Amino acid sequence: MDSDAAPFAYSGLERIFHERGRLAVCTCLVANTGGMRFTDLQDACALTDGNLNRHLHALAEVGIVSLERLRGNGRPVTIVRITPVGRKRFLAYIDELEAVVRAVHDRAQEDAAAPSWLPQL
Amino acid sequence: MDSDAAPFAYSGLERIFHERGRLAVCTCLVANTGGMRFTDLQDACALTDGNLNRHLHALAEVGIVSLERLRGNGRPVTIVRITPVGRKRFLAYIDELEAVVRAVHDRAQEDAAAPSWLPQL
Numbered sequence: 590m591d592s593d594a595a596p597f598a599y600s601g602l603e604r605i606f607h608e609r610g611r612l613a614v615c616t617c618l619v620a621n622t623g624g625m626r627f628t629d630l631q632d633a634c635a636l637t638d639g640n641l642n643r644h645l646h647a648l649a650e651v652g653i654v655s656l657e658r659l660r661g662n663g664r665p666v667t668i669v670r671i672t673p674v675g676r677k678r679f680l681a682y683i684d685e686l687e688a689v690v691r692a693v694h695d696r697a698q699e700d701a702a703a704p705s706w707l708p709q710l
Numbered sequence: 711m712d713s714d715a716a717p718f719a720y721s722g723l724e725r726i727f728h729e730r731g732r733l734a735v736c737t738c739l740v741a742n743t744g745g746m747r748f749t750d751l752q753d754a755c756a757l758t759d760g761n762l763n764r765h766l767h768a769l770a771e772v773g774i775v776s777l778e779r780l781r782g783n784g785r786p787v788t789i790v791r792i793t794p795v796g797r798k799r800f801l802a803y804i805d806e807l808e809a810v811v812r813a814v815h816d817r818a819q820e821d822a823a824a825p826s827w828l829p830q831l
Contacts, residue, residue, distance in 0.1 A: 595754060596754060598756035599734055619814055633717060679814075680818060687811045690804055696741030
């Protein structure tokens with residue numbers, strides 16, 4: 590079914606982004622194109638180690654983020670970045686989200702018309 | 711962790727609404743407070759019988775929608791409505807979604823500053 594036939598199918602809401610944890614991660618990374626440390630990302634998004642790891646691997650698998658392990662003098666540090674392709678796809682997802690918000694605002698303000706199913710009863 | 715400590719936790723994004731199918735269903739119902747026929751809702755959201763049924767029962771279980779089975783002269787018709795409480799909760803969810811969109815737009819336009827992790831290496 591195409592989007593004209595089903596105006597509320599929202600096929601542009603990519604499932605990879607439409608999960609609360611991954612939405613938080615991508616929102617953080619989109620402003621920090623230089624990268625963020627795993628631990629800073631974890632604090633900002635209130636995710637456990639395991640959850641953040643799981644989300645990052647899901648995102649890395651489809652090329653949305655890249656992970657780099659740096660070894661300095663101290664403990665090794667994992668740097669997470671959103672890729673250029675990931676950024677583009679995420680911003681397209683956000684545009685679709687914006688369209689949903691706009692649709693709800695428009696529709697919520699409409700006067701409640703006679704239900705469309707009444708004449709058929 | 712509270713929202714100050716973790717600005718991207720998005721705890722207001724209620725999981726019951728944060729699923730593409732249920733988001734579509736609630737968006738449809740919010741303008742049609744008089745109710746929609748099951749079949750019309752199905753067409754508008756491009757959901758299968760089984761999927762729409764599953765979503766509606768999840769929503770009905772927590773009082774977000776109500777289901778009414780009407781028997782006229784012809785085949786019985788199921789009318790779906792969003793409840794006043796459901797409407798209120800859904801609009802609060804949409805407000806949170808709007809905040810996410812705004813946050814991404816604001817952050818995506820920021821100049822990429824020096825990564826916060828650089829000095830620590």
